[in-house]
Amino acid sequence: DGGITQSPKYLFRKEGQNVTLSCEQNLNHDAMYWYRQDPGQGLRLIYYSQIVNDFQKGDIAEGYSVSREKKESFPLTVTSAQKNPTAFYLCASSFTRGEQFFGPGTRLTVL
Amino acid sequence: AQSVTQPDIHITVSEGASLELRCNYSYGATPYLFWYVQSPGQGLQLLLKYFSGDTLVQGIKGFEAEFKRSQSSFNLRKPSVHWSDAAEYFCAVVTTGNQFYFGTGTSLTVIP
Numbered sequence: 001d002g003g004i005t006q007s008p009k010y011l012f013r014k015e016g017q018n019v020t021l022s023c024e025q026n027l028n029h030d031a032m033y034w035y036r037q038d039p040g041q042g043l044r045l046i047y048y049s050q051i052v053n054d055f056q057k058g059d060i061a062e063g064y065s066v067s068r069e070k071k072e073s074f075p076l077t078v079t080s081a082q083k084n085p086t087a088f089y090l091c092a093s094s095f096t097r098g099e100q101f102f103g104p105g106t107r108l109t110v111l
Numbered sequence: 112a113q114s115v116t117q118p119d120i121h122i123t124v125s126e127g128a129s130l131e132l133r134c135n136y137s138y139g140a141t142p143y144l145f146w147y148v149q150s151p152g153q154g155l156q157l158l159l160k161y162f163s164g165d166t167l168v169q170g171i172k173g174f175e176a177e178f179k180r181s182q183s184s185f186n187l188r189k190p191s192v193h194w195s196d197a198a199e200y201f202c203a204v205v206t207t208g209n210q211f212y213f214g215t216g217t218s219l220t221v222i223p
Binding site: 006031033040041042043045050088090092094096097098099100101102103104105107 | 143145147152153154155156157160201203205206207209211213214215216218
């Protein structure tokens with residue numbers, strides 16, 4: 001079955017640690033996205049990539065980094081520079097101007 | 112600038128009642144529009160989409176939406192709400208440059 005997966009489902013980070021969230025899709029989509037969602041909030045765009053080896057900052061990129069070495073994969077690293085990383089992280093992918101397909105999300109908690 | 116507005120932060124309806132969730136967009140060109148639903152702790156699921164053609168579009172779970180260009184609106188409707196429809200609903204638009212804009216969401220509570 002085609003789809004988009006995220007792992008892990010739950011992630012705990014200690015202060016000062018970098019952590020990486022995985023996002024994989026087998027839908028052959030060109031574009032991939034990372035969003036952050038806080039309780040009772042909408043979606044805020046962190047980074048997006050329209051093509052392999054290229055990505056752009058979204059509205060809240062500070063403290064985050066990404067890579068896009070393969071079409072299927074778009075991992076997000078939450079660095080120690082992100083002072084308030086506790087949130088729900090959603091990955092999505094799409095064809096150009098098509099609907100976005102979302103993964104099930106990763107809940108990150110800072111201990 | 113492009114934007115999507117969902118005026119209602121929270122709506123409460125009785126089970127079996129009709130539902131309308133409002134969405135207004137700001138975009139100069141022909142919009143591609145979407146409605147998504149999100150249950151707590153899960154990702155977003157596409158309910159329906161509008162690209163062109165018939166302005167009344169049917170989606171999954173008995174939902175429909177009507178595109179009104181003159182009002183820059185894309186309201187979501189359901190004739191009879193079920194308790195399982197309780198969730199967060201997001202409206203979105205995508206531009207010709209493949210930029211997505213989401214509304215802030217409407218939280219739906221269904222009273223038995």
